[in-house]
Amino acid sequence: MSVEPKRAVFLHSPDIERYHYPPDCPFKTERARMARQILLGMGLLTGPGRSEVAPEPAPRAVIEKFHTARYLDAMIAATQGHLDVEGFGMGFGQPESPVFRDMYDYAALACGATLKGAALVAEGKADVAFNPSGGYHHAGPETASGFCYINDVGLACQVLAEQEKRVLFLDIDVHHGDGVQDFFYGRRDVMTMSFHESGETLFPGTGFENEIGTGEGRGYSVNVPLPVGTYDEAYLRAFDAVAVPLAGAFDPDVVVLEVGMDGLAGDPMAFLSLTNNAYAEVARRVLDFGKPIVATGGGGYHPQNTARGWARVWSVLAGGESQDEMALGLGGVMLESTDWQAGLRDRELTPRSMQRKIVDPALDATIEKVRANVFAIHGL
Numbered sequence: 001m002s003v004e005p006k007r008a009v010f011l012h013s014p015d016i017e018r019y020h021y022p023p024d025c026p027f028k029t030e031r032a033r034m035a036r037q038i039l040l041g042m043g044l045l046t047g048p049g050r051s052e053v054a055p056e057p058a059p060r061a062v063i064e065k066f067h068t069a070r071y072l073d074a075m076i077a078a079t080q081g082h083l084d085v086e087g088f089g090m091g092f093g094q095p096e097s098p099v100f101r102d103m104y105d106y107a108a109l110a111c112g113a114t115l116k117g118a119a120l121v122a123e124g125k126a127d128v129a130f131n132p133s134g135g136y137h138h139a140g141p142e143t144a145s146g147f148c149y150i151n152d153v154g155l156a157c158q159v160l161a162e163q164e165k166r167v168l169f170l171d172i173d174v175h176h177g178d179g180v181q182d183f184f185y186g187r188r189d190v191m192t193m194s195f196h197e198s199g200e201t202l203f204p205g206t207g208f209e210n211e212i213g214t215g216e217g218r219g220y221s222v223n224v225p226l227p228v229g230t231y232d233e234a235y236l237r238a239f240d241a242v243a244v245p246l247a248g249a250f251d252p253d254v255v256v257l258e259v260g261m262d263g264l265a266g267d268p269m270a271f272l273s274l275t276n277n278a279y280a281e282v283a284r285r286v287l288d289f290g291k292p293i294v295a296t297g298g299g300g301y302h303p304q305n306t307a308r309g310w311a312r313v314w315s316v317l318a319g320g321e322s323q324d325e326m327a328l329g330l331g332g333v334m335l336e337s338t339d340w341q342a343g344l345r346d347r348e349l350t351p352r353s354m355q356r357k358i359v360d361p362a363l364d365a366t367i368e369k370v371r372a373n374v375f376a377i378h379g380l
Helices: 014-018 031-042 071-077 086-087 101-121 152-162 178-183 234-249 278-289 302-316 353-378
Strands: 008-011 050-053 128-130 167-171 188-196 219-227 254-259 293-296
Touching: 008 101, 008 178, 008 278, 014 031, 014 071, 014 234, 031 302, 071 086, 071 101, 071 219, 071 234, 101 128, 101 152, 101 293, 152 167, 152 178, 152 188, 152 254, 152 353, 178 188, 188 234, 219 353, 234 278, 234 353, 254 278, 278 302, 293 302
Parallel strands: 008 050, 008 128, 128 293, 167 188, 167 254, 188 219, 254 293
Antiparallel strands: none
């Protein structure tokens, strides 16, 4: 039996497909187009309650709610071939934030898509909005980092908070959402919660259990660093132990959900062992929160598996995936295949005995640290 359809909006347009990072950069913007093609081919993009909306670039005045004018000036100058010492110090032109001609235009349009989704949700016109071209959580007010230039998810949280919404930023990208966490670190109107591979083994080297916020924001920054080799069952156990009770206690008005797919097994930039079944289950749990959702993409450096995963998450969030419909998927990370004609569901990856022995105690220790650090603050 299918889940009840939501009013779900997919944010994309041919305009955004025109932009690309440099050819040698592992970040591939075409993942969003690939996800859309899969959905279109399977008849999952439209239907009861579902629609597609073309975004517009975020206005500079809105972008300056998160980023400084000095930073944006340096960014635009860099696209015109004027990268000085100040701009380089802001991260432009470094290996994980290369300069390219359309850098500002692409970032502003991708950001505009997330902000459009936030507006539709805030206005009560959508229950779910999904921008696969979003999720630039590393960018700071004056810092480009990790392929991120304009922090669309941070901006969405800020704009929603300005409308007196309580916002839960839930980040399931494999990399810690440092840019968003830092911006809201002393506030309690936005709770940032990040499930990511531990900073001991992965960029950006932050996001440990003791990073819980400061001042009145103490307890409103939550981090669950995951050990190398974390598999579906362990991941969901941690999610149920931490995210579910804290979300219930915080009781947000809206959830901003970053769905980076770089936690999938075989991703060349990280070391977790997830399948898209874990991402689908997280999406179902977030739906169970009963709150409107602004979802974005994020990382994911195996483009085919990333697109397939996003298509699956959309199908769950839009209320269009039935258990029977997706149960026969035979492609995905296990077979290194993206033959979505057989279904979107990945085959399960059975963890090895040694993998369990390493992952389980490390993850149990992390869960206990998070509980000890933040649960009491929220009456748990």
